[in-house]
Each structure stands twice: as C-alpha cells, then as structure tokens.
Amino acid sequence: MEKEITLKINGEEYTQKVEPRTLLIHFIRENASLTGSHIGCDTSSCGACTILIDGKSAKSCTILAIQAQGKEITTVEGLATTEGVHPIQEGFKENHGLHCGFCTPGMMLRAVELLEKNPDPTEEEIRWGISGNLCRCTGYNNIVKAIKYAGAKIRGAELPSTEPVFVE
Amino acid sequence: MIPASFDYSAPSTLKEALNLLKDIGDEAKILAGGHSLIPMMKLRFAEPEHLIDISNVPGLSYVNFEGDHLKIGAMAREVDLEDSKEVGEKFPIFHDVAKLIADPQVRNFGTIGGNLAHGDAANDQPAVMIALDAQVEITGLDGVRTVGIDDFFYGFYATAVQEDEILTGINIPVPTGRFGNAYHKSERKVGDYATGGVAVHVELDAEGTCTKAGIGLTNVNPTPLRASRSEEALVGAKLDDTTIESAAQYASEDCNPSSDLRGSEDYKRRIIKVLTKRMIHKALERAQ
Incomplete structure (x- = not known):
C-alpha cells in the first residue's frame, strides 16, 4: 500500500515511497534525517514538532506525510542561510x-x-x-x-x- | 503513535470523491484538515480502511458574503475566519471562537466543515452555528441538499451527512437590523475542550426589543445543544437584567452535563449560567 510522494524540505526535493499512515514528523526525522524537529507529546498539544508548510506553521505529528505531497516544508535546519542566522x-x-x-x-x-x-x-x-x-x-x-x-x-x-x- | 494501516486517495474533483465514497462504502472516511480524525486514528479510536483527502478538490475554501448570507466552504480553515476583517465586523463571534479553538497551528489546518462534520459536542463551532441558525450544504451524487443546523447533529459523532455524502458548505443568514453575537468557553488550558461554552446571537428592533435570539451550548449534552427555553425568554422582551437572569437559569437547567475531570455536573451548570449571562450582555453591547 506504499505510495510515492514528492515534497520539498528546506528547498531540497525528496521523492520516496511511504505508507499512507506515515506521519510527516517521522518522514522529516527518519526519511530525510532532519532531527531538528522534535516529537514531544505526539498529540498536537506541545508544538515541539512545529514546522512550516508553504509558510504556515503546522504540527507535523498530526499531519500525514502524504498530505504534504507537493508542498514546501521549512524546518529549523532551513532557517539560517549563507548570510548568517535567521x-x-x-x-x-x-x-x-x-x-x-x-x-x-x-x-x-x-x-x-x-x-x-x-x-x-x-x-x-x-x-x-x-x-x-x-x-x-x-x-x-x-x-x-x-x-x-x-x-x-x-x-x-x-x-x-x-x-x-x-x-x- | 502511528495509525493503523489504511489506503489513501486524493481525488481532484468532488464527483471523483463521491464516486470513491460510493465504491468503498462505510469503510471510507473523508479527510479534510485531519486535526480531529488523525488524533483519533493515532489512538486507534478510529480505524478507517480508506481516507479520501478532499484538499485537492477545488472551490471548497471560500469565505464570502453573498447576498444576505455569509458562505463558508467546507475546506475553509479556522484561520480564514480569524483573519477575515469583514467576518469580524459582522460576526465578531467567529473571532471569539477562533481564538478558543485549540491553538494557531491547529487553526491553520483544521477546517470549519470538519469541525461540524465530526459531530463532536465538545467542538466549539457547532454551538456558534446553532446560535447563528446556519444551513449546512451536503452534496451527494444526486446533487446538493440543505439541512438546517437543528436537523444536523444526530447523536454522538453522528450527523445528517450520510455515508455517500460530503459536507460541502455552510450558509449563515446575515441580519439587516441591529444585531450582536458572542462566544466564550471555560477551559482549563489552551487547547482543552470546553468545560462549558455558550454562543449567543440577538437581534433587536429600533426600541431595543429582542426580535430573534439564538443560544448554542458546547459540551454539556451528548450533542451540541440549542437552549430553546432561554431563546424564548428573550424574544419579545427588553433585555433587562431580570430577563437575562431567567434565560441564563433556563440554560443551566436544560443542559445535560456529566461529571468528569473538567468538573462536576453542578459546577458545569453554574458555568453555563454565568457564561450565558455574560454572552447575552456582550452580544447586546455589540448590537448598540
């Protein structure tokens, strides 16, 4: 039942097969190996997993990776630029x-x-x-x-x- | 926590979504913002076999004033009402309620349609929609039908939306004369469900006599509740302290709260009485 999804995280494109039940936070941390976004409560209460989806803040423990198909994600790793910190x-x-x-x-x-x-x-x-x-x-x-x-x-x-x- | 396995489709038209619903039957569930459904799936309170994500279906995200109605598309997010200045001017109640629904991140994704279709008496929008006398637009393969809010909530997590139908929009009548509305809930902390919540809408004639009243209650009954006796107490009367006091008393008597971690039954009735009083006063102030 795996489906292929493509999404961008901090400007980099990821195309991978995921189970529909894969949560976005797990995709970010495990598939993309970006561990700056944290899992705290895992019930959309604490906000430790907050990322931006097309510029809107979201709790990635309550969003399926597959819902982010075609979207641009920003995590803490994407805040700083070559110019310096955000x-x-x-x-x-x-x-x-x-x-x-x-x-x-x-x-x-x-x-x-x-x-x-x-x-x-x-x-x-x-x-x-x-x-x-x-x-x-x-x-x-x-x-x-x-x-x-x-x-x-x-x-x-x-x-x-x-x-x-x-x-x- | 990871949900049980399921299949997933993201149709790009409403017709495609309705056909999928028809083919898959009652094992399918519509996914809008997912901020009620996904937490339930993570806890395995819900284990649908197939999610039909309607976020790619175009034309469901509108918030418009059209003629004498405010029209809200099923996929409009809570934040869309919160950010709309025009909505805030006519219906400040939506700014009251938006601030109290979960938190900003959840409001970025949670939808108004989902908040109603979930059929949870603890959700906040149902009481507001009751107070405002909303009409719910439900679409099936045979076409669109409209259901008044009083015929929408059937029971615990059950609504008028049938297995092969999708909630597609909400229409709210915009009154022409003097009117005001307000919502508040008592909550233990940000993001909590209401200990009790009260939505009030009043319309007044030139002399200040109440011509129409809507009062909806959150989380004090198995379904979102209309406080009918309280409304009747207001209509045809000048809204003085005695009238407001008796309307609030009726609301506290007519609700059916159960004792739980948020408070005892008696405490919740008192919360409803106090909030009903306060919200009538606030709606009145806004109607000046």
Missing part, C-alpha cells in the same frame, strides 16, 4: 530564549509565521501566538523577548535591550 535565531541567542532547547525549534518556526503576519506584535499577541507551544524549563519571558527582538530586527527598528528580566 533573525529569530539571533533573538533566541541574544535573549537566552532557551534552556534545554527541546521546544526551541518549534517555538522559532511558530514565531517565524507570527512575525510574517505581524512584525510588531504586542506581548499579548506574542503570548497568544505561541499558545500552542509549551516550554517546560525556563518559562516564557525570554522567549517573548526573543520574538520581540526578532520582530525589531526584521522591521529594521531599534533592537530592544537584551538585559535579563527579573520577575518579582
């Missing part, structure tokens, strides 16, 4: 937006679409925007800061302070 990667680095890093690829891909739609989001919009991504280490303050920073970078605006935030 603004969102710089934001996470400069603001210490991660601790263990497990949620980070999903957070960043989600933030890429969020900033694409609205490069100047308020804190509330950011928090609603990443409501489908869970971080279990450090909390969300530095992640929110990282996304704000990346937005400023993308807009060409003055970069916000990267000083740590202390919460009473």
Whole structure:
C-alpha cells in the first residue's frame, strides 16, 4: 500500500515511497534525517514538532506525510542561510530564549509565521501566538523577548535591550 | 503513535470523491484538515480502511458574503475566519471562537466543515452555528441538499451527512437590523475542550426589543445543544437584567452535563449560567 510522494524540505526535493499512515514528523526525522524537529507529546498539544508548510506553521505529528505531497516544508535546519542566522535565531541567542532547547525549534518556526503576519506584535499577541507551544524549563519571558527582538530586527527598528528580566 | 494501516486517495474533483465514497462504502472516511480524525486514528479510536483527502478538490475554501448570507466552504480553515476583517465586523463571534479553538497551528489546518462534520459536542463551532441558525450544504451524487443546523447533529459523532455524502458548505443568514453575537468557553488550558461554552446571537428592533435570539451550548449534552427555553425568554422582551437572569437559569437547567475531570455536573451548570449571562450582555453591547 506504499505510495510515492514528492515534497520539498528546506528547498531540497525528496521523492520516496511511504505508507499512507506515515506521519510527516517521522518522514522529516527518519526519511530525510532532519532531527531538528522534535516529537514531544505526539498529540498536537506541545508544538515541539512545529514546522512550516508553504509558510504556515503546522504540527507535523498530526499531519500525514502524504498530505504534504507537493508542498514546501521549512524546518529549523532551513532557517539560517549563507548570510548568517535567521533573525529569530539571533533573538533566541541574544535573549537566552532557551534552556534545554527541546521546544526551541518549534517555538522559532511558530514565531517565524507570527512575525510574517505581524512584525510588531504586542506581548499579548506574542503570548497568544505561541499558545500552542509549551516550554517546560525556563518559562516564557525570554522567549517573548526573543520574538520581540526578532520582530525589531526584521522591521529594521531599534533592537530592544537584551538585559535579563527579573520577575518579582 | 502511528495509525493503523489504511489506503489513501486524493481525488481532484468532488464527483471523483463521491464516486470513491460510493465504491468503498462505510469503510471510507473523508479527510479534510485531519486535526480531529488523525488524533483519533493515532489512538486507534478510529480505524478507517480508506481516507479520501478532499484538499485537492477545488472551490471548497471560500469565505464570502453573498447576498444576505455569509458562505463558508467546507475546506475553509479556522484561520480564514480569524483573519477575515469583514467576518469580524459582522460576526465578531467567529473571532471569539477562533481564538478558543485549540491553538494557531491547529487553526491553520483544521477546517470549519470538519469541525461540524465530526459531530463532536465538545467542538466549539457547532454551538456558534446553532446560535447563528446556519444551513449546512451536503452534496451527494444526486446533487446538493440543505439541512438546517437543528436537523444536523444526530447523536454522538453522528450527523445528517450520510455515508455517500460530503459536507460541502455552510450558509449563515446575515441580519439587516441591529444585531450582536458572542462566544466564550471555560477551559482549563489552551487547547482543552470546553468545560462549558455558550454562543449567543440577538437581534433587536429600533426600541431595543429582542426580535430573534439564538443560544448554542458546547459540551454539556451528548450533542451540541440549542437552549430553546432561554431563546424564548428573550424574544419579545427588553433585555433587562431580570430577563437575562431567567434565560441564563433556563440554560443551566436544560443542559445535560456529566461529571468528569473538567468538573462536576453542578459546577458545569453554574458555568453555563454565568457564561450565558455574560454572552447575552456582550452580544447586546455589540448590537448598540
């Protein structure tokens, strides 16, 4: 019952035979050997498997590889270019937006679409925007800061302070 | 978790999809966004032998105001309502509900049609569609038929869509006078099903008397529920505090919640009462 599918991941074309029940996250991690996208809850709750499909953020644990036939996928491995890291990667680095890093690829891909739609989001919009991504280490303050920073970078605006935030 | 094996087709026309449905019979299941079906298949709660993916069928993704109706194609994604300014102006209730359905990634793929066709009383769009008096367009090989929302939900995961039919669109009447609508649900965390949810739509005449009311309840009955007695309490009346209080009381009495991890039956009735009150007030504010 295998079917041949063709899809692009980070610009590279993959043509492979898959069982229809193959989940997109498994195709990305196992068939394409791109292990930056993670499997956390496996129930579309945690967002660790978030990737972009034709620019839209999606949870790849709840999408069949075969549904991505003909689509363009972006994973964390596709964010940086020869020019350097993506603004969102710089934001996470400069603001210490991660601790263990497990949620980070999903957070960043989600933030890429969020900033694409609205490069100047308020804190509330950011928090609603990443409501489908869970971080279990450090909390969300530095992640929110990282996304704000990346937005400023993308807009060409003055970069916000990267000083740590202390919460009473 | 990986679903049980199944075969897969992605027809490029509606007719092809309907013929496949007819040939394969009840072992086939329509795949739209897949964000209800695939989780169920991963848990092996559903094990269809054949998925018919209708995402390649053209012309099902529209969200348009046409004449005196808002028309929503079955494959329109939740995000399409969320992002539409025009929808937000006439039906802010869709912006209320969009924000509360799962999370942004799920809304990018989950469809409005799927949300209804799944027939789950815990889904949010059914209550909204009840409040707005939607008509559901169902297509079979013999043609298109239209079913009122009150005749759409049959029972647990069962709807008016027959085995050889596909839900293809939803039509919502756009009122002409003063009207307002609102939805809210109580949830334990983002992405959770409702502990209880209430959708309210009211229409008013020039003097502020209610001429039409729609109230739908989420996850407090085996099927999405219309709070008929509450609606009757509003129609023909000025919506003062006493009227609203009694409508809310009726809703809490007429729903049938069961005690579970989200709360006891009594707690859920109280949630419904409070939310009904709040949503009538909010719909009224929006009708000014």
